Amino acid sequence: MTFLHYTFIALEVIVIFNLIIGVHELGHFLAARWRGMKVDRFAIWFGKPIWKKKIGGVEYVLGSVPFGGYVSLPQMATMEAIEGKVEEGAEKLPNAAPLDKIIVAFAGPLFSFSLAVLFAVAVYYIGKPNNLEGDTTKVGWVAQDGPAWQAGLRAGDVITQVDGHPVKNFLPVGNLSDSIKWRIITSTGDTIPVEYTRDGKEMPTAMIVPTNVPTKWYERKSLRQIFINYAESSVIGEIASNSPAFAAGLKPGDEIVAIGGQPIYSPMAIEDAEDMATNHPNIPVTFTVKRGNQKFDAQLLAVKPVSPTTADPSFGIAAWQGDTNVTLFHPSPINQIEMSAGQILNTFQALFAPKGQIGVQQLGGAVMIGRVYYNLFQDAQGFRRVLWFSVILNVNLALINMLPLPVLDGGHIVLSLIEVVRRRPVSVRLLNVIQNGFAALLIAFMIYIAFFDTGDWIRSARANRDVPVIFAPAK
DSSP states (O other): OHHHHHHHHHHHHHHHHHHHHHHHHHHHHHHHHHTTOOOOEEEEEESSOSEEEEETTEEEEEOSEEEEEEEEOTTSOOOHHHHOOOSSOGGGSOOOOHHHHHHHHHHHHHHHHHHHHHHHHHHHHHOEEEOOTTOOOBEEEEOTTSHHHHTTOOTTOEEEEETTEEOSBSSOSSOGGGBHHHHHHTOOSSSEEEEEEETTEEOOOEEEOOBOOOOOTTSOOOOOBOOEEEOOOOBEEEEOTTSHHHHTTOOTTOEEEEETTEEOOSTHHHHHHHHHHHHSOOOOEEEEEEETTEEEEEEEOOBOOSBSTTOOOBOOEEEEOOOOOOEEEOOOHHHHHHHHHHHHHHHHHHHTOTTOOOOGGGOOOHHHHHHHHHHHHTSTTHHHHHHHHHHHHHHHHHHHHTSSSTTSHHHHHHHHHHHHHHTSOOOHHHHHHHHHHHHHHHHHHHHHHHHHHHHHHHHHHHHTOOOOOBOOOOO
């Protein structure tokens, strides 16, 4: 059943991914037919054809590589590096009017945007799942001796501004610009001013010196960090048998609210206590536990499991219970489109910001998109989350394709406008050189990004692999 489950999810990813690309290419195809331009081939998927048929002068092809598609239009700048040779050279065909070329080029992004609107309407009616994870500005954990700790920030503080910008949440649950994490990684100064309150009182501005974690050559360069995390409840999800937590009578559903009498705001505080048992003399720790309407204290001593042998001393809390308070909200289609467009615009702004650390290496490609879809389909509310993400992806696809670069639709539009100004078409030979040169660069860029996307996926899968922790029975 597990194999069939993951196979079915993989098929769902392929279907949704190709639907998005196919609709974009369909826009080009229908516009070209409408404007009377020659269409050599309409291909779904790449690679060697496993099926093809010529109808009305157009060769319809199903490729062997289940990814994307293309429309071969010899009267426009072709991309032979991707499409392959066309049957009839563009030199032998009448030149298409610049307006026709603009309409055909614009139709792809228009269809992508239209699909985003359809998805947004669907999300509006069926709802988007929402939980409170990361939707807070309260600090849940601060690494001791880290940049934020040294600047005075502590767990329980509430951040109001980062780098001069008001913030509404820790993670980018809505607009990127509203999140603490985004404002940290896009800051450019030597220090990051962080305004915050403690117990309702405004504190002096913390001037935090960010840092970057060293990475290996095959990993993406890390972005700025100050080593804090958002506040969340420390509710036990699973306890290992024979562990200290098991012996102390703790149960799944119990919430740890304090350690040694000090309130905690994140499960990472318990992990810090385990680290203390590893790097300092191991002494019992008193947990204040909330069970229903009652509170009680439990004393635990971290012990080393018998398996895996490399494991450090642990209390035996095998998993934490995530936020289960999932509600549906119904954002308007306009709100969804604005949010999606805002994300890509904020990304481009950060990409070209002077002294900014976000570069092309931090961008994601097809592998990352597939990974996101794969993870979303496994969620209990996967269908709704997939529709929501598809709104963002289609808006991004439409806007990126409108960039005035060769190979992209915006490049075709620019070339057509140049033709209008010059009153004669650009040389077909020159166009082919430009298009195929940029197509080769695009393919190289996609491979470059896929290398990092694939590495991230593999390392994440290894890190999240469930390794059972086994404790010795109490004597």
